[in-house]
Amino acid sequence: MSDRTAPARHPSGVVDGLDRDGDTLREECGVFGIFGHPDASAVVALGLHALQHRGQEAAGIVSFDGEIFHSERRPGLVGDSFSDRSTIERLEGRSAIGHVRYSTTGGTILRNVQPLFAELAGGGLAVAHNGNLTNALSIRRDLVRDGAITQSTSDTEVILHLAARSRSPRIIERFIDALRQIEGAYALVALTNKKLIGARDPMGIRPLVLGELDGRYILASETCALDIIGARFVRDIENGEIVVISEEGIESIRFAEKRPMRPCIFEYIYFARPDSVVNGKSVYAVRKNIGIELAREAAAPADVVVPVPDSGVPAALGFAQETGLPFEMGIIRNHYVGRTFIQPTQSVRELGVRMKHSANRAAIEGKSIVLVDDSLVRGTTSVKIVRMMREAGAKAVHFRIASPPITYPDFYGIDTPEREKLLAATHDLEGMRRYIGADSLAFLSIDGLYRAMGEERRDNDCPQYTDHCFTGDYPTGLTDLAITGPKRLAMLAEAD
Structure with missing residues (x-):
């Protein structure tokens, strides 16, 4: 459910002039x-x-x-x-x-x-x-x-x-x-x-x-x-x-x-609670399987596996299980930070990630770590988390993303930025690695994601899930997307 009546997002990514500061996907x-x-x-x-x-x-x-x-x-x-x-x-x-x-x-x-x-x-x-x-x-x-x-x-x-x-x-x-x-x-x-x-x-x-x-x-x-x-x-x-x-x-x-x-594949990656069963599949089991597939595709020379809490935890468990590396809570999440906490200055806003996440120095100091997160959107939060790990003494930081690169916006209720602000839509893999400051970066492949779902691979002729954020394959009509320029602005004025 959206506030404005389905604001059409142009393929370029322009969304009625809105500029979101968030770096996470949000269910509606x-x-x-x-x-x-x-x-x-x-x-x-x-x-x-x-x-x-x-x-x-x-x-x-x-x-x-x-x-x-x-x-x-x-x-x-x-x-x-x-x-x-x-x-x-x-x-x-x-x-x-x-x-x-x-x-x-x-x-x-x-x-x-x-x-x-x-x-x-x-x-x-x-x-x-x-x-x-x-x-x-x-x-x-x-x-x-x-x-x-x-x-x-x-x-x-x-x-x-x-x-x-x-x-x-x-x-x-x-x-x-x-x-x-x-x-x-x-x-x-x-x-x-x-x-x-x-x-x-x-x-x-x-x-x-x-x-x-x-x-x-x-x-x-x-x-x-x-x-x-x-x-x-x-x-x-x-x-x-x-x-x-x-x-x-x-x-x-x-x-x-x-x-x-x-069904939307992001329910399994991020949105649904891990103790839910969605369309007959345990969300927790799927997320662990995602970590297993990620480890098979992109293992790293590391000492410990560290999840970005909370949604990265099951995938990190699967990654650790498959590689045999120790699983450590190297980041502690503060669950008591309100969304409306006042952040009056830019310097205070920069500390916002530390309000939500703190480094557990004892678990990571002097170690090479694999950081596992569920997705990478703008990348701004990832930059801060990688920096936090280095400041806490991590010897090396290998970032692993438990989903494919997000290269297209959503039109079905997920709060995604416009395409030009999706990091994976504007940077290649090496550019993304340099941007977030990690020693290495890897994403789960689209077929690896489908294997974690119990499929052999993605059926490109008849896809089993709604995965448009990764593939650009939108399964329904997008009538409002065609409304552009002065005509669209006039319609928005009428709608208001």
Whole structure:
């Protein structure tokens, strides 16, 4: 889910003049819903807490008590907003959906915090969205021209408008009409007066699972959200499938033709929690396998293997296991650094990496080390970490990246810089090594990544995963990407 309605990113990398300072990939959102449970809102809050890694900027819950929809949407972490009893008590009802959010563009403003809610002709509809629509800007332009009044700058609002304008008599049919007009990546949970609805995009890019607790069905972005409440995993929602949960049970509807699924490979590399199972594969096991494949392809003359915490830990374990080198926590992460910590001057900003990561001198001094990280984006953080290792006494620093080079931006909800600011898109391997200051640098190959996923290699004719950040192979239409120059600026002005 993005703040602006699918801002088209030109192949050159220009993104509406935005300049992000971050050097990490960020997932956009997590969703959770439960139907017919006496403690629905409390269960949703717990589920969102387990999904906090998917978005830390804001959280929201919408519940239905049989007559009225109740909504609480707030900036900040789940625990800061939904831990007090009074808030949960205001969210009355036996059914609820929730959302954690990281905005891919724009500012965090309350009207963009999800779930979004609207009163339709057939009753209320609340929607929470994980992903990004790649034709929402075009749709939004047409809606505004036709007289629609928008309340947010979120692409999710487009879904509500399309459902409201559908001529179908039932809300579920209106919802399906809306889905058939959008493109991109999405996992949706929606709540009506009588139903909990889940939907996954036709390629299955974004994850969505079905669970069960005390005989009541649950929808969630990841299985870790089921584990935290003691729920049972039932199955993955299929690509192009809608599930409709009501007092009568569960119904499956296919809204898109059957096609091979292409889930986002970055869920396994970085985004999903390591204790989750995504599309039948243990994220932790895949990340260890990635480290094993990386060691086979790019071993280094070193004394110890050091992960860049936290996401680099499983891959570093696999690397150490395959090479027989000792595994050491040479970098300690401070988990208590808030994202809004004030950094008033450039000199203080330069110390920011030390607020999050500190060198464990006893583990690395006088040693040649292999640093294992999950990905390399801009490279600015890597520069600081390599420097930190040298200042702590490392004799040599060999950097190993547990994914292929990121050379293309994302349009499906991952917060990536424009292409001209992706280090691997502007430098060759030696140029990247010199830039970050490492003694050697190596990436996992694309086929090595697929081997870690249990495949022999990448099938170039029919790829098994969505891997466009490495290959430039975008699996869906990118309608808004074609909007450039004055025409695009005019559309943006209309959208605002």
